[in-house]
Amino acid sequence: RPSIxxxxxxxxxxxxxxxxxxxxxxxxxxxxxxDDEGPGPWxxxxxxxxxxxxxxxxxxxxxxxxxxxxxxxxxxxPDILRKLARDIDARTIHATRxxxxxxxxAETVLSGGDLELRLYDGNRLAPPEGVLTGARGRYRIFTPYxxxxxxxxxxxxxxxxxxxxxxxxxxxxxxxxxxxxLLPVEPDWAAGFGIWTPGEAGAHEALDEFLPVLDHYDxxxxxxxxxxxxxxSPHLHFGEISPATLWLRAAKRLHRQAEPWLRQLGWRDFCxxxxxxxxxxxxxxxxxxxxxxxxxxxxxxxxxxxAWTRGRTGYPIVDAGMRELWATGFMHxxxxxxxxxxxxxxxxxxxxxxxxxxxxxxxxADYGNNAVNWQWVAGTGVDSNxxxxxxxxxxxxxKFDAGGYIRRWVPELxxxxxxxxxxxxxxxxxxxxxxxxxxxxxxxxxxxLAASAEI
Ligand code: FAD
Numbered sequence: 477r478p479s480i481x482x483x484x485x486x487x488x489x490x491x492x493x494x495x496x497x498x499x500x501x502x503x504x505x506x507x508x509x510x511d512d513e514g515p516g517p518w519x520x521x522x523x524x525x526x527x528x529x530x531x532x533x534x535x536x537x538x539x540x541x542x543x544x545x546x547x548x549x550x551x552x553x554p555d556i557l558r559k560l561a562r563d564i565d566a567r568t569i570h571a572t573r574x575x576x577x578x579x580x581x582a583e584t585v586l587s588g589g590d591l592e593l594r595l596y597d598g599n600r601l602a603p604p605e606g607v608l609t610g611a612r613g614r615y616r617i618f619t620p621y622x623x624x625x626x627x628x629x630x631x632x633x634x635x636x637x638x639x640x641x642x643x644x645x646x647x648x649x650x651x652x653x654x655x656x657x658l659l660p661v662e663p664d665w666a667a668g669f670g671i672w673t674p675g676e677a678g679a680h681e682a683l684d685e686f687l688p689v690l691d692h693y694d695x696x697x698x699x700x701x702x703x704x705x706x707x708x709s710p711h712l713h714f715g716e717i718s719p720a721t722l723w724l725r726a727a728k729r730l731h732r733q734a735e736p737w738l739r740q741l742g743w744r745d746f747c748x749x750x751x752x753x754x755x756x757x758x759x760x761x762x763x764x765x766x767x768x769x770x771x772x773x774x775x776x777x778x779x780x781x782x783a784w785t786r787g788r789t790g791y792p793i794v795d796a797g798m799r800e801l802w803a804t805g806f807m808h809x810x811x812x813x814x815x816x817x818x819x820x821x822x823x824x825x826x827x828x829x830x831x832x833x834x835x836x837x838x839x840x841a842d843y844g845n846n847a848v849n850w851q852w853v854a855g856t857g858v859d860s861n862x863x864x865x866x867x868x869x870x871x872x873x874x875k876f877d878a879g880g881y882i883r884r885w886v887p888e889l890x891x892x893x894x895x896x897x898x899x900x901x902x903x904x905x906x907x908x909x910x911x912x913x914x915x916x917x918x919x920x921x922x923x924x925l926a927a928s929a930e931i
Contacts, residue, residue: 478503478644479568482557483546484579486572486599486715487535488676491634493596494570501568503642506539507560508532510550510656515578518758518843521836522660523805524710527674529658531714534675536653544641548651554585561591564644568592572599572715575748576843577755601719601741602628604749614753616858621749622742630727631720671804672710672839679711683722687729694736700796700808701880706737707806709840712744719744747844750858758831758847762857765931769856771826780823783914784815785833787886790913792898793873794818796885803885805839810876816853817867822920824927827854855928863928866921873898886910 481498483506489495498504510528512519520528536546549556557569569586573595586593597603607615607624615621673681686706689696696704711717719741726734751757761767772780783789787798797811807815812834819830831850835841851857855864873882879897883890888910889897896903901912 477568478505478564478566479570480504480557480561480564480566481506482553482569482571483508483535484571484715485574485713487531488679488716488718489535489538489542489637490676491598491718491721492572492637493598493635494572494594495638496635497594497596498568498570499638499641501570503644504544504570505564505643505648506535506544506546507557508535508546508548509553509556510548510651511553511556511578511582512550513552514582515576518576518578518835521838521841523837523839524713524841525658526660526805527672527710527714527839529653529656530674531716532653534677538637538676539641542638542641543643545643545648546650547648548653548656550651550656553582557586558589558591560648564646564648568594570594570596572596573603574599575604575752577751580755598718598720599715600745600748601625601631601723602745604745604752607745607749615746615749616753618743618746618859621746622739625742625745629723631723634718634721634724671707671806674710674714674716676716679708679717682706682708682711683717683725687725690726690729690734690737697736698810698876700811700876700878701884705809709842709845710805713840713842713845744845747842747848750848751844754858757851757857758843759828762851762860766854766856769826769931770927772824777823777825780914781819781825781829783911784819784823784825784830788911788914789818790901790911791818791822791869792882792886792889792900793869793878796878796882799885800881801834801837805837807838808881810872811878811881812849813853814867814869814872816850818869820854821863821866821924822869822915822917824920824924827851827856863931864925866924868917870899870902870917 479498479501481494481504486492539546569591571593583593583595602625607621609615689704693704696702722741723738726737784798787795789795793811794815797807797815801807816830819825820827827850831846834846848857852860855862874895882897888907889900892900892905892907896905900907900910
């Protein structure tokens with residue numbers, strides 16, 4: 477009997493336990509279901525559709541080159557998989573385990589009946605349900621989670637991709653990828669995204685490019701004007717490379733000095749841990765008291781929100797970040813923190829509006845990573861920066877030497893030299909076409925603190 481490998485956010489062949497198990501079992505087909513129903517409001521966002529198109533193209537080619545095949549279907553995952561299993565007389569579905577609530581729900585539905593769903597770990601450094609406190613409970617705070625996770629490291633050696641794959645004979649219908657309409661008309665990312673190569677090979681190239689600068693990660697990671705981080709996040713989200721591969725290659729290169737970067741991979745695991753134990757984390761405050769927060773609503777808030785999304789707040793570091801996001805589907809981590817904090821605290825707008833915007837515009841949008849980081853910045857989460865710690869964009873910008881980054885992403889400011897770049901209006905300049913700050917720092921800070929004092 478043939479079996480099925482159900483690909484989701486694990487679009488790779490190397491170090492893929494589901495692929496290895498299916499190959500050992502006999503013939504199999506790979507299936508990707510574009511499921512816009514199961515996830516409800518968390519259906520894949522716009523920027524990631526672009527990525528998905530290219531990643532599926534790469535996966536299909538890699539499978540065909542080994543004698544395998546990839547079947548594409550659209551609909552509700554359990555229904556599609558059941559029907560397909562009947563059609564090809566398969567009894568077993570192999571899949572990598574994921575922690576988003578909609579994937580867990582689909583797995584539960586699939587597990588009943590005569591089909592066997594076999595789930596494998598491998599998209600995290602360690603399965604979060606196995607990283608436990610001394611009392612065998614789950615962690616809600618990162619630092620002890622990281623300590624416990626490190627005790628389980630290094631991960632096992634990654635398995636290579638199978639050389640050859642046996643596929644069942646006979647015709648199996650597949651949608652044509654082009655008909656899914658995943659490529660957006662605007663912005664023209666195909667031209668503007670020269671920085672990305674979606675797919676497994678692209679992920680390994682990104683790692684190869686990053687390893688030589690890993691030595692400087694700790695000094696450079698907070699400086700948006702420098703290419704000091706790996707940009708592996710979309711590859712990791714789509715599972716094009718396994719975290720075990722990253723861990724072992726980084727640790728081999730640097731031993732102890734690799735820790736600051738490996739710790740970020742630990743954050744990724746921790747975020748999966750949080751949404752595993754708190755599945756509604758993307759929609760609800762981690763701490764209930766925040767349900768009473770009087771976020772701004774109405775026309776003025778909508779106008780400010782729009783200015784934020786368009787990169788027209790008058791705060792150069794925020795605007796550069798929001799424009800980088802729109803142009804490339806990515807934003808530097810330090811700038812994500814500043815831009816998110818600005819929306820939540822300076823504009824007093826509910827963090828969930830920003831989270832949604834990121835969901836639609838980031839190529840690395842990830843339910844756990846996005847929600848945990850937004851709630852961390854907002855101060856509403858289980859592990860959070862206190863709300864009262866309000867980032868000052870005009871201080872952060874020179875502190876992290878963001879001048880080059882601003883000149884690159886805000887063309888109206890490209891000619892401004894020296895420190896004035898961080899706060900042109902404050903320096904007495906009125907650059908053509910660039911708005912003055914939509915709110916003053918001190919006034920915004922006071923408003924935010926007053927609102928949060930009510931909680
Ligand atoms: P590197 O610095 O090279 O780090 C390596 C990997 O570690 C990353 O690829 C990522 O998988 C993981 N990582 C790094 N930082 C974090 C973090 N703080 N939390 C969780 N994992 C981390 N990351 C996403 O992948 N998806 C999101 O939707 C997302 N939304 C965010 C929203 C906000 C408001 C903030 C402040 C951060 C968000 N992040 C998100 C985390 C972080 O900004 C990105 O993971 C990072 O910028 C990706 O760049 P990199 O691959 O060069 O990271």
